Amino acid sequence: MWNTWLVLFLALSGLLLIGGFWRELLGEGRVWLKWAHIVFGLALLIPVIYYLLLAAKHWKRLKGKTGQKTNVIFVLALLLGWLISGIVLWQFRLAGPRAANAALLIHDLLTWIGLPVIIYHSITRVKWLKEPKKRSIVAEETNAGSTAADVPKRPAPYGGSQPVYTRRGFVKLAVGAGLAVTLGPTFVRWASKALQLPGTADYAAGNANTLVPDPVPLADSSPPVGGGADGSFRVYTVTDIPAFDNSNWSFTIDGLVDKKFTWNWKEFVKLQREVQVSDFHCVTGWSVYNNTWEGLPLYKLLDMAGVKNTAATVKLYSGDGVYTDSLTLAQARMEDVMVAVLHDGKPIPNQLGGPVRLVTPQMYAYKSVKWLNRIELIAEDHTGYWELRGYDKDAWLPGAKRV
Structure with a gap:
């Protein structure tokens, strides 16, 4: 849970830091946000080490699960890429301009690639909705190695009626809102100025x-x-x-x-x-x-x-x-x-x-x-x-x- 919140904070704060729109609004707060981003970015060492230590054991449990293996590789590559490029940007004086220039492009690109996945996992993995009336009637996620048949069925909430919205519906709404609000002005500027920078x-x-x-x-x-x-x-x-x-x-x-x-x-x-x-x-x-x-x-x-x-x-x-x-x-x-x-x-x-x-x-x-x-x-x-x-x-x- 803490890992998901950590990466979600880094993704969102990173978007605020690279966007000229947000730079103008944040003013002095941008400097404090930058240092918070650096400190929490260094904390990525914890999930990276965790992934590496458990990689062999976890990999055996994913035998035959190509999709989950791909996800593990993706997440580990994302975390390592963010961590290494972030350290280069943090120590830009030691790295020199050319290294920092490449690291900035990599860091930005990984943010756009990883953010939709991070938002989804952050919302679905954290126990966001704790009130019974706001839970959907979907089954709990199965443990590794178990099947849906092994999971006991949970009774439908409040008398078996359908909830106001399902967990899946909430996730879709939250992801869409997050992308629209956070990526809206920032993505348009980054895409036009970083991917197709004017000469x-x-x-x-x-x-x-x-x-x-x-x-x-x-x-x-x-x-x-x-x-x-x-x-x-x-x-x-x-x-x-x-x-x-x-x-x-x-x-x-x-x-x-x-x-x-x-x-x-x-x-x-x-x-x-x-x-x-x-x-x-x-x-x-x-x-x-x-x-x-x-x-x-x-x-x-x-x-x-x-x-x-x-x-x-x-x-x-x-x-x-x-x-x-x-x-x-x-x-x-x-x-x-x-x-x-x-x-x-x-x-x-x-x-x-x-x-x-x-x-x-x-x-x-x-x-x-x-x-x-x-x-x-x-x-x-x-x-x-x-x-x-x-x-x-x-x-x-x-x-x-x-x-």
Whole structure:
């Protein structure tokens, strides 16, 4: 019974964690749910060990029962797959981005494969309906090795009349409701974004930003010197995705600087840009490789403004009006930290954080602020949006050169 409840919790909490729809609703609670998912996920070791210890004896009792043998193999493979891929995702810093990327896809796929089975077994194995009037008149499940004839017939409840609903009817209703409520918004998004993830061209076609003129790409951007992005982005936001035009967009650098700047779009795209090729890694486990970004190195913007001696932190603002994060001055002066305007030779679409976003190749992407429109130099430390909600301020990738 505890095993079924454990796996049911993991399946449902896993769906909530991967869904962008639920991410926006859960907010800070998502971090606590993630840790609960990890702790209970590690508890899968108990049923896995149990299965392995009893495998030989149980297997002999299933002689000639092909269906039950298949079920045992399926459940054990499901538990092992979840456990191993989950450990890789939990220890993503040690595993590295490529291993985490593969583990995330496997973990998600096993959830969709196993969830209907898990819901069914959880409801049918747990003694859910304890009130006599809510029991059906089906016989109890037989013990292994016995036949239906060996099981004593139970009298029909409350005078032999048919129950309001049968156990089988209840299971069908519960499974259908569980699939509809839990999988509804989550499955649609996962199926479209994980199994048939849109490419950068698809995002560009749906770009809701209407700023003019388009920036003219440098020679290394068109065609992209990196050969084009390898992989697909998953879109996560904490607000609705904003869109911008020339009337509602500007870029500011202020705070503890010698000279404050505010550019409109026409002025901003005239600034001298550079090109870099780098990988993009999300803390949830997925990656996009060989991105060709074109934009302004952050340290050059800081030099233009002139940083006062009292400044210690670079605070970064998103155009969604909610999200912020920060870098130390040393981190902000790394050569590959870029205020990007183009991706693979095209304007960054609003779904991917355009028209301007930060790129921090040696850190996980929650530091790469989307819809970046303001940089403020401050004297104190600043704790960013997700760091306030449990994320680590140490966002370095494995093997990154820390400063």
